[in-house]
Amino acid sequence: MNAVLQPSWAVLDPNDFYHPFRQARLAQDYEMWRAFQPIAEPTSEQDWTILTTLLYNRTGFPRHRVTRFLDALDTLDRLPRLRSLVEETWLLDMDHLADIDRAARRAPVELQNDDHYWSTLDADLIERFTPSRPRQALPGRRAIREAVDATIRSVEAEAAAAGNPEPDPWGAPQPEQEPAGPVPCEDPAAQMRSLPPREEQPDGILFIEDLAGGKVRFDLIVDQATGTQIADAVAQAASEKETTQARAMADLILGQTSTRVTTMVYKATDVEDAPAYHPDRGILTPETTAVLEKLATGTLDMDAAATRQTDAYETSPAIRAYLFGRDWICRWPGCNRRATHCDADHRINHADGGPTTASNMVMLCRHHHNRKTDEQAFYLLDPVTGDVFWLFADGSWVVDTAIGPLAPRQRRWVQTYAQRRQKQRKRAAAQAAEERFERYQERINAPPPPPAPQPGTHTPWLNPPPDEDPPPF
Numbered sequence: 001m002n003a004v005l006q007p008s009w010a011v012l013d014p015n016d017f018y019h020p021f022r023q024a025r026l027a028q029d030y031e032m033w034r035a036f037q038p039i040a041e042p043t044s045e046q047d048w049t050i051l052t053t054l055l056y057n058r059t060g061f062p063r064h065r066v067t068r069f070l071d072a073l074d075t076l077d078r079l080p081r082l083r084s085l086v087e088e089t090w091l092l093d094m095d096h097l098a099d100i101d102r103a104a105r106r107a108p109v110e111l112q113n114d115d116h117y118w119s120t121l122d123a124d125l126i127e128r129f130t131p132s133r134p135r136q137a138l139p140g141r142r143a144i145r146e147a148v149d150a151t152i153r154s155v156e157a158e159a160a161a162a163g164n165p166e167p168d169p170w171g172a173p174q175p176e177q178e179p180a181g182p183v184p185c186e187d188p189a190a191q192m193r194s195l196p197p198r199e200e201q202p203d204g205i206l207f208i209e210d211l212a213g214g215k216v217r218f219d220l221i222v223d224q225a226t227g228t229q230i231a232d233a234v235a236q237a238a239s240e241k242e243t244t245q246a247r248a249m250a251d252l253i254l255g256q257t258s259t260r261v262t263t264m265v266y267k268a269t270d271v272e273d274a275p276a277y278h279p280d281r282g283i284l285t286p287e288t289t290a291v292l293e294k295l296a297t298g299t300l301d302m303d304a305a306a307t308r309q310t311d312a313y314e315t316s317p318a319i320r321a322y323l324f325g326r327d328w329i330c331r332w333p334g335c336n337r338r339a340t341h342c343d344a345d346h347r348i349n350h351a352d353g354g355p356t357t358a359s360n361m362v363m364l365c366r367h368h369h370n371r372k373t374d375e376q377a378f379y380l381l382d383p384v385t386g387d388v389f390w391l392f393a394d395g396s397w398v399v400d401t402a403i404g405p406l407a408p409r410q411r412r413w414v415q416t417y418a419q420r421r422q423k424q425r426k427r428a429a430a431q432a433a434e435e436r437f438e439r440y441q442e443r444i445n446a447p448p449p450p451p452a453p454q455p456g457t458h459t460p461w462l463n464p465p466p467d468e469d470p471p472p473f
């Protein structure tokens with residue numbers, strides 16, 4: 001096979017004229033920030049302000065930049081496989097590392113201290129940064145953030161599954177005859193990584209601040225389900241009334257306009273416990289999913305929408321929903337604009353006989369739609385994978401892979417999510433059975449001997465360690 005058709009990142013093409021400059025620059029930049037790292041170790045009374053000021057005096061790098069990149073290296077140090085990948089290939093620059101850092105720190109504080117979270121994230125990022133197509137375009141900021149969010153959700157789901165093990169599949173449950181006194185090993189938290197309950201939080205927080213010039217600023221913090229509905233209502237009212245989102249929100253609150261909120265959520269129906277996605281919020285928490293599912297008034301079959309066709313120029317709601325779910329963002333390489341803010345482009349123009357159907361359409365933001373219309377770039381679409389092959393006037397090309405929940409990569413990830421949850425549940429069930437057996441053993445070894453166990457109430461021994469006696473039944 002021609003080497004050019006092996007999976008590879010377009011930015012790592014060794015034959016590219018810019019390649020040696022890029023590699024040298026990224027390596028030097030990285031080494032420089034690594035060199036600054038010891039300065040950031042607070043070895044004396046100096047606080048962060050003093051440390052960053054000293055660094056500023058010697059280098060001219062402002063405090064926010066120092067903080068951003070040293071935090072990024074701190075996080076990278078918790079991801080040893082990603083660190084090796086960075087140092088061996090120079091695929092990612094300091095800004096990418098800062099994006100990963102910022103996304104990773106969005107995890108709840110319980111996860112920040114959990115080695116399992118970091119090792120899962122490390123493995124997931126390695127998968128994300130392994131190319132699957134020849135000349136693949138590097139994932140953008142939004143794709144990186146959503147990949148990290150997906151890991152956070154999946155580790156949270158594992159913890160939830162561990163706290164809720166499946167019923168013992170081997171026979172009747174053991175009647176709970178707790179021995180007197182303290183019970184050893186009752187809390188499997190260390191092994192199960194069950195999260196402590198979140199601190200009680202108020203329903204929401206509203207800050208109102210008077211600004212100069214007769215303006216008032218509002219900061220509103222609400223739960224994700226409420227926020228998703230508010231944001232959808234505001235965006236839809238703004239679009240209907242052709243006004244700004246701020247004006248639309250004010251008008252909605254003051255009752256001067258109204259809108260019917262349509263909130264779209266994507267969820268696999270063939271995978272148990274599949275996570276849900278919102279086109280603006282990304283992957284949703286299980287709590288939000290539960291709230292929004294209760295409110296759902298209808299479902300659209302995305303498998304059917306994938307091949308649906310309409311004679312009209314405008315997409316039908318189902319085709320549009322499919323395009324959002326496949327593309328997620330503007331498909332121009334490196335653009336992060338959300339698909340909900342994009343145009344549905346006919347690859348072959350409707351006027352030239354191009355059908356209005358997903359296999360002939362790609363979401364592009366207005367800016368990049370114009371570049372395509374001006375014929376400065378041209379694309380081919382693989383309707384099966386959702387890959388877009390971009391061809392530019394200078395003869396170069398890259399492959400942009402789809403990142404939405406309907407794209408094959410994300411579909412595979414949904415399987416991973418469900419499998420992790422299942423595995424954790426089975427491990428938790430096995431652990432619970434093991435503990436019950438240990439308690440049983442303690443009881444039979446303890447004087448005075450307990451009454452003989454009733455047949456049919458035993459808990460079978462699961463995965464006995466080889467060096468221990470077999471179970472007594």
Ligand SMILES: [Zn+2]
Nearest residue numbers: 330335365368
């Ligand atoms: Zn764009």
